[in-house]
Amino acid sequence: MITWTNFVSQLFNGLALGALLALISSGLTIIYGTLGVLNLAHGAMFMLGGYAGYVAYEATGSFVVAVIAGTLFLLVVGVAMERLIIRHFYGRPHEDQLLVTFGLGIVMVELVRLFFSSLSKTVPPPQLLSGITSMGFLFYPTYRLAAVGIVAVALLAMYIVLYRTRLGMIVRAGIEDPVMVDSLGINVYRIFMIVFGIGAMAAGFAGIVNAPVASLTPDVGEAILVQTFVVVVIGGVGSFPGAVLGGLIAGEIISVTSMFNPGYAYVMLFGAMTLVLMLRPQGLLGTKGRE
Amino acid sequence: MRDSKSKFHGYNRRDFMLTGLGVAGGLALPTAFASRAFAADRPPIGTWPAGSAGDSVFIGITVPRTGAYALQGEDELKGYELAVEHINTGHPLIKKISPKTTKGVLGKTVKYGVADSGAKPNDAVQAEQRFISENKAVLMTGSTSSAVAVALNKLAQREKVLYVAGISGSNDTTGKDCVRYGFRQCFYGETAANAIGPVLLKTFGKNRKAAFMTPDYTYGHTVTKSMNDFLTKNGGWTMVTNQVSPLGAPDFSSYLTNIANSGAEILVNVNWGHDAVLSIQQAKQFGILPKMKLVVPYQVPFLAREVGAETMEGVYAATDFWWTLEDKYPLAKMFVEAFDKKYGYKPEWGAENAYMEFALWAEAVEHAGTFYPPEVIKSYEAGRKIDSVVGEVYWRAADHQLVRPVIIVRGKKPGDMKNKEDFWDVTEILPGAPLMQKPDAFGCKLGDYT
Numbered sequence: 001m002i003t004w005t006n007f008v009s010q011l012f013n014g015l016a017l018g019a020l021l022a023l024i025s026s027g028l029t030i031i032y033g034t035l036g037v038l039n040l041a042h043g044a045m046f047m048l049g050g051y052a053g054y055v056a057y058e059a060t061g062s063f064v065v066a067v068i069a070g071t072l073f074l075l076v077v078g079v080a081m082e083r084l085i086i087r088h089f090y091g092r093p094h095e096d097q098l099l100v101t102f103g104l105g106i107v108m109v110e111l112v113r114l115f116f117s118s119l120s121k122t123v124p125p126p127q128l129l130s131g132i133t134s135m136g137f138l139f140y141p142t143y144r145l146a147a148v149g150i151v152a153v154a155l156l157a158m159y160i161v162l163y164r165t166r167l168g169m170i171v172r173a174g175i176e177d178p179v180m181v182d183s184l185g186i187n188v189y190r191i192f193m194i195v196f197g198i199g200a201m202a203a204g205f206a207g208i209v210n211a212p213v214a215s216l217t218p219d220v221g222e223a224i225l226v227q228t229f230v231v232v233v234i235g236g237v238g239s240f241p242g243a244v245l246g247g248l249i250a251g252e253i254i255s256v257t258s259m260f261n262p263g264y265a266y267v268m269l270f271g272a273m274t275l276v277l278m279l280r281p282q283g284l285l286g287t288k289g290r291e
Numbered sequence: 292m293r294d295s296k297s298k299f300h301g302y303n304r305r306d307f308m309l310t311g312l313g314v315a316g317g318l319a320l321p322t323a324f325a326s327r328a329f330a331a332d333r334p335p336i337g338t339w340p341a342g343s344a345g346d347s348v349f350i351g352i353t354v355p356r357t358g359a360y361a362l363q364g365e366d367e368l369k370g371y372e373l374a375v376e377h378i379n380t381g382h383p384l385i386k387k388i389s390p391k392t393t394k395g396v397l398g399k400t401v402k403y404g405v406a407d408s409g410a411k412p413n414d415a416v417q418a419e420q421r422f423i424s425e426n427k428a429v430l431m432t433g434s435t436s437s438a439v440a441v442a443l444n445k446l447a448q449r450e451k452v453l454y455v456a457g458i459s460g461s462n463d464t465t466g467k468d469c470v471r472y473g474f475r476q477c478f479y480g481e482t483a484a485n486a487i488g489p490v491l492l493k494t495f496g497k498n499r500k501a502a503f504m505t506p507d508y509t510y511g512h513t514v515t516k517s518m519n520d521f522l523t524k525n526g527g528w529t530m531v532t533n534q535v536s537p538l539g540a541p542d543f544s545s546y547l548t549n550i551a552n553s554g555a556e557i558l559v560n561v562n563w564g565h566d567a568v569l570s571i572q573q574a575k576q577f578g579i580l581p582k583m584k585l586v587v588p589y590q591v592p593f594l595a596r597e598v599g600a601e602t603m604e605g606v607y608a609a610t611d612f613w614w615t616l617e618d619k620y621p622l623a624k625m626f627v628e629a630f631d632k633k634y635g636y637k638p639e640w641g642a643e644n645a646y647m648e649f650a651l652w653a654e655a656v657e658h659a660g661t662f663y664p665p666e667v668i669k670s671y672e673a674g675r676k677i678d679s680v681v682g683e684v685y686w687r688a689a690d691h692q693l694v695r696p697v698i699i700v701r702g703k704k705p706g707d708m709k710n711k712e713d714f715w716d717v718t719e720i721l722p723g724a725p726l727m728q729k730p731d732a733f734g735c736k737l738g739d740y741t
Contacts, residue, residue: 214542218357
């Protein structure tokens with residue numbers, strides 16, 4: 001379907017898709033950047049946020065309450081996970097960290113399956129944002145349009161926390177040189193806990209914001225996790241702006257390629273990642289030495 | 292990546308030891324003579340005779356319990372479990388399908404193990420290989436993806452252990468990838484297309500523009516091809532776009548954007564499992580539905596429950612079974628009642644297919660009078676008329692496909708539903724034989740018995 005109308009439509013769809021990917025990836029990249037832990041449970045946390053929101057929605061009928069519940073629940077889960085399990089793995093090899101987070105992810109997914117079965121659950125968008133909006137060149141789901149705005153606000157909030165507050169300064173300093181931060185008398189472990197909590201919260205927020213777009217199943221995070229890694233690698237590990245840029249690039253690659261040949265959408269995405277790894281291993285906005 | 296999970300039912304080391312001692316003590320002498328007598332014409336093959344030497348036989352089941360097909364895999368498993376229970380207790384329903392059955396199969400209790408395939412061929416093959424070497428499985432089953440069915444077909448032929456497909460809609464399963472050791476009960480791309488095609492031409496007319504959504508593996512490609520061939524040749528339809536997506540795609544927006552701009556009037560959605568649910572839900576979000584008319588050529592168990600009756604109203608689908616067939620077929624009534632009693636809901640076609648696969652295997656073995664695989668295969672190939680939940684059926688010897696009717700259903704108006712599970716009207720029951728291609732048309736070569 002190569003027409004100008006479709007091209008413009010796909011560019012726009014790529015932006016909307018990319019915004020969601022950026023949001024999910026930002027949590028992953030911050031955690032990896034600060035703690036050095038590649039959190040393979042990130043997809044499961046994304047899923048968990050969706051389910052927590054779903055439970056809240058079923059109880060109250062309010063989408064806003066669902067978003068708050070999904071986000072806060074994951075903050076709690078994140079902090080608990082860091083305190084009880086992850087902190088014991090800071091000094092251990094990367095393989096151990098991968099295995100423990102991978103295992104935690106499986107536990108979360110199967111627990112949700114146990115309680116909710118594999119039958120998919122839906123969280124409808126709020127009344128105000130349901131329906132379809134005419135863009136002139138395309139009819140687009142109103143909620144997806146709104147989601148771009150919601151994501152932009154969320155990313156802006158994260159940007160402010162990271163770049164305009166003392167906590168953010170410490171986190172960024174921790175990403176660059178945790179030993180130096182520690183020797184300056186700052187309790188790095190407390191910062192780690194906060195960062196893990198924020199990263200988990202971002203995943204939970206993304207999970208519930210994404211729920212009206214894609215119905216929930218226990219496996220919803222699995223496919224997302226793979227894309228999220230691609231986004232982080234393209235953007236640069238540990239780089240918050242990189243996650244945003246990577247997300248948008250990934251969204252555009254999937255959408256625009258699908259116009260030429262839908263079967264190659266994901267092939268091109270992985271192709272782009274390979275290209276970045278070859279030409280700029282630290283990622284587009286990453287810093288050398290962190291790859 | 293995820294490890295397969297397996298569980299073994301009612302099977303522990305003590306049972307095994309006792310059984311082993313019993314068999315060794317009681318049958319040592321006759322077995323020694325028998326094996327000498329058989330040695331010339333029946334050398335050991337696959338897991339025979341070891342797999343059926345005791346007082347039980349083992350079936351290896353792999354179904355997806357994770358991933359995009361998990362819900363359907365779990366449903367399939369329920370069908371298998373009910374069948375095993377019925378076989379072991381000599382339930383009246385099994386006796387209707389397999390009149391020679393008393394209790395068990397040839398008097399041996401059926402035991403089984405279950406592994407999660409995640410709808411991935413490699414995981415399924417590894418699990419079945421384990422069931423063959425560790426449990427001496429006499430039968431393998433399971434698939435909710437034809438990619439798995441094709442892989443297990445090949446394993447069956449190589450290991451000389453029988454395989455009955457679970458859900459598998461690809462033409463290849465009993466077409467170019469058919470094997471002597473593999474059998475399929477359910478309908479497939481070609482029969483689905485030839486069954487639903489005329490209904491679509493009658494309902495929507497000729498020369499229509501259709502958009503296809505196709506999962507990127509053997510099932511998707513063959514079903515789409517069969518559908519498109521029928522609609523273009525017989526109705527002058529045009530495929531304006533074919534959106535191929537990977538199994539388990541997390542989002543369909545880019546594919547749907549192409550469809551929205553394609554000018555199609557009808558959306559033929561070949562996606563399956565949660566992919567079908569998500570793509571239909573998102574098509575609705577994009578306003579593609581109800582603007583375009585939706586068609587589901589290969590029905591997905593639980594689809595109507597998941598996307599809602601309002602979305603499925605008026606949608607045509609081809610299927611293997613729908614529970615209201617109980618009004619027409621006495622065996623369907625027995626099956627629906629037994630299933631509902633055990634699990635608390637009306638069975639979908641995944642469970643029906645699973646149940647029938649085991650029942651038909653029991654029938655074939657009882658007729659063969661032995662577990663010796665070549666004899667069981669010949670028993671399948673004898674072409675006996677067998678009573679089933681959809682009336683009389685028989686196996687086609689040339690490609691090991693069951694000749695059975697294809698059911699056409701149409702989504703009910705929510706207001707017309709008599710109960711919360713009354714999603715579909717059965718509009719047509721089409722005899723299987725005229726819907727099937729010639730046995731060699733898709734390149735089936737069955738291979739050797741030994």
